[in-house]
Amino acid sequence: MPHGTPAPNLRQHDYRRTLATVSHTAATLDQTVPFPGAEAPSRQYDIDANGIRIAIHEWGDADAPPMLAVHGGFDFARTYDLFAPRLAAGGWRVVSWDQRGHGDSEHAELYSWDADMRDALAVFDHVGRGGPLPVVGHSKGGALMTQLADAQPFRFTGLVNMDGIPYKRNIPDIAEHERSKMMAKDIASWLDHRRRTSDLQRKPGTIDELAQRRGRMNPRLEVEWLRRLVTTGGFESEDGWRWKIDSSMRFGGFGPWRPEWTLMRLPGLPMPFLGILGSEMEEMGWGTPPKKVLPYMPLQGRCEVLEGVGHFVHVEQPQLVADLVLDFFGGLK
Amino acid sequence: MSVTTVRHNKIDLALHQLRAAIDETARPLLLLHGLGEHTPAEAPAWVTSWQGAIVGLDFTGHGNSTIPSGGGYTAELLLGDADAALAALVEQSPDGMITVFGRGLGAYIGLQLAGARASQVHGAIMLDGPGLAGGPTGPTSQSFFSLPPSNTTPDPYALVELGRDLRPPDYVRSFVQLAIAGSKLEEPVAVCTVFRPEWLAAVADEHGVMDVPLAEALETFA
Numbered sequence: 001m002p003h004g005t006p007a008p009n010l011r012q013h014d015y016r017r018t019l020a021t022v023s024h025t026a027a028t029l030d031q032t033v034p035f036p037g038a039e040a041p042s043r044q045y046d047i048d049a050n051g052i053r054i055a056i057h058e059w060g061d062a063d064a065p066p067m068l069a070v071h072g073g074f075d076f077a078r079t080y081d082l083f084a085p086r087l088a089a090g091g092w093r094v095v096s097w098d099q100r101g102h103g104d105s106e107h108a109e110l111y112s113w114d115a116d117m118r119d120a121l122a123v124f125d126h127v128g129r130g131g132p133l134p135v136v137g138h139s140k141g142g143a144l145m146t147q148l149a150d151a152q153p154f155r156f157t158g159l160v161n162m163d164g165i166p167y168k169r170n171i172p173d174i175a176e177h178e179r180s181k182m183m184a185k186d187i188a189s190w191l192d193h194r195r196r197t198s199d200l201q202r203k204p205g206t207i208d209e210l211a212q213r214r215g216r217m218n219p220r221l222e223v224e225w226l227r228r229l230v231t232t233g234g235f236e237s238e239d240g241w242r243w244k245i246d247s248s249m250r251f252g253g254f255g256p257w258r259p260e261w262t263l264m265r266l267p268g269l270p271m272p273f274l275g276i277l278g279s280e281m282e283e284m285g286w287g288t289p290p291k292k293v294l295p296y297m298p299l300q301g302r303c304e305v306l307e308g309v310g311h312f313v314h315v316e317q318p319q320l321v322a323d324l325v326l327d328f329f330g331g332l333k
Numbered sequence: 334m335s336v337t338t339v340r341h342n343k344i345d346l347a348l349h350q351l352r353a354a355i356d357e358t359a360r361p362l363l364l365l366h367g368l369g370e371h372t373p374a375e376a377p378a379w380v381t382s383w384q385g386a387i388v389g390l391d392f393t394g395h396g397n398s399t400i401p402s403g404g405g406y407t408a409e410l411l412l413g414d415a416d417a418a419l420a421a422l423v424e425q426s427p428d429g430m431i432t433v434f435g436r437g438l439g440a441y442i443g444l445q446l447a448g449a450r451a452s453q454v455h456g457a458i459m460l461d462g463p464g465l466a467g468g469p470t471g472p473t474s475q476s477f478f479s480l481p482p483s484n485t486t487p488d489p490y491a492l493v494e495l496g497r498d499l500r501p502p503d504y505v506r507s508f509v510q511l512a513i514a515g516s517k518l519e520e521p522v523a524v525c526t527v528f529r530p531e532w533l534a535a536v537a538d539e540h541g542v543m544d545v546p547l548a549e550a551l552e553t554f555a
Contacts, residue, residue, distance in 0.1 A: 051402035109343040110405025194413040256499040261472035
């Protein structure tokens with residue numbers, strides 16, 4: 001085929017249809033594990049984000065003013081089942097979406113920070129219709145929105161970043177040649193993984209087994225909550241439950257990006273900003289010491305540090321964090 | 334010329350056999366094209382002195398390879414493309430190694446491959462070509478925007494995203510250090526470019542990097 005001619009035969013349409021069927025089947029059966037205070041979204045639908053199917057989840061009155069809630073990496077919109085209803089009770093239409101490859105959204109061929117950002121813009125356009133929006137982001141979702149707020153401030157009335165403020169992690173005691181060895185191991189591991197991903201499936205198991213696995217990364221969260229996550233972020237097939245997240249995605253990796261580059265954007269943010277940090281460090285957290293980021297607060301910004309709370313501030317203390325957010329956005333409504 | 338397909342995750346990559354080996358004991362030469370290019374129809378005149386097989390890879394979104402939906406390109410993704418080609422080619426190599434020849438963006442990816450798979454890459458040759466400069470070396474105020482879906486290569490998202498991919502010199506240098514640490518060669522990287530953007534100047538200054546004409550680089554790694 002010469003350069004510049006169509007290549008439709010190489011696209012992956014069948015693959016996408018299969019995934020859509022799987023997730024819709026899981027939704028239809030609704031085996032959601034109940035959890036006190038947790039509520040399923042009031043509305044769920046898909047939008048087309050420039051060729052990628054993105055699943056939207058909404059809580060609250062459809063006519064209420066919208067607020068966006070952005071989930072973290074390896075999470076999904078339904079991780080807001082506890083938090084979003086509390087915001088909705090405060091009079092908001094809370095709109096969240098599954099990032100590409102996560103939850104009920106399409107498994108894309110490629111994943112990147114910029115691609116996530118563009119998918120987010122499709123949601124902003126769909127919900128905000130050109131106007132600015134209040135935005136809450138957790139972990140990676142907070143970091144994504146911090147960069148977007150710097151790049152396109154006209155889209156934000158205000159921003160709440162929940163434990164998604166990256167900070168440079170120094171490893172001062174490691175010599176340069178040891179760093180190279182660490183990097184070599186990371187790269188080889190990542191490439192080896194990439195060589196396997198075309199045939200890779202996530203490991204099946206019972207609800208309890210998947211909850212147990214998730215618990216290794218989220219040791220502070222209640223078992224019943226983790227079991228609920230399996231039934232909202234997983235699907236059941238003949239050999240058991242699997243997480244919906246694309247099996248090609250994994251923790252770690254490497255690249256030129258440095259966490260402090262997001263931190264550098266904070267002081268200049270022109271919209272009201274609220275940072276909510278948990279004081280307890282844990283596996284999926286970003287290891288951000290509160291005292292290190294406080295000097296980076298923007299002029300209209302402040303940071304709340306929740307003592308004795310881990311990375312998932314909105315799951316461990318949903319009402320407290322919702323009250324902080326409602327108070328923060330109350331004047332902007 | 335024959336074309337085979339190698340799989341990298343959800344992408345089918347076109348691997349072009351441009352010329353069979355003249356000497357069966359010589360290792361393959363993998364050509365990596367520049368940004369917005371594709372593998373040429375035949376082996377370029379400047380590499381025909383190579384005695385082993387000459388093979389070209391179309392990166393994701395280029396030439397005959399899959400066009401992904403909605404972009405998401407990074408240099409590290411293309412490293413995965415090159416690694417998929419490497420996995421296919423080392424099986425055909427008499428010594429389990431290949432030499433990599435990259436133009437522009439392909440030169441950067443070739444360097445990454447030389448660092449990532451140092452024991453299987455017998456030299457990386459870096460030549461001028463599209464996408465050599467790459468993006469900035471640090472954080473920028475670049476914004477984000479979407480493009481309409483494309484059915485033709487090169488994918489516009491590839492042009493945009495790979496044209497602004499970050500290349501901090503210290504990050505790039507680490508691939509040189511990995512190549513030196515893992516290669517049997519004392520100088521496993523050859524910079525043959527006229528143009529030296531900041532990241533490449535840093536590479537050329539590293540111990541273990543040859544600054545030589547192309548013909549000499551080919552002869553050294555043969």
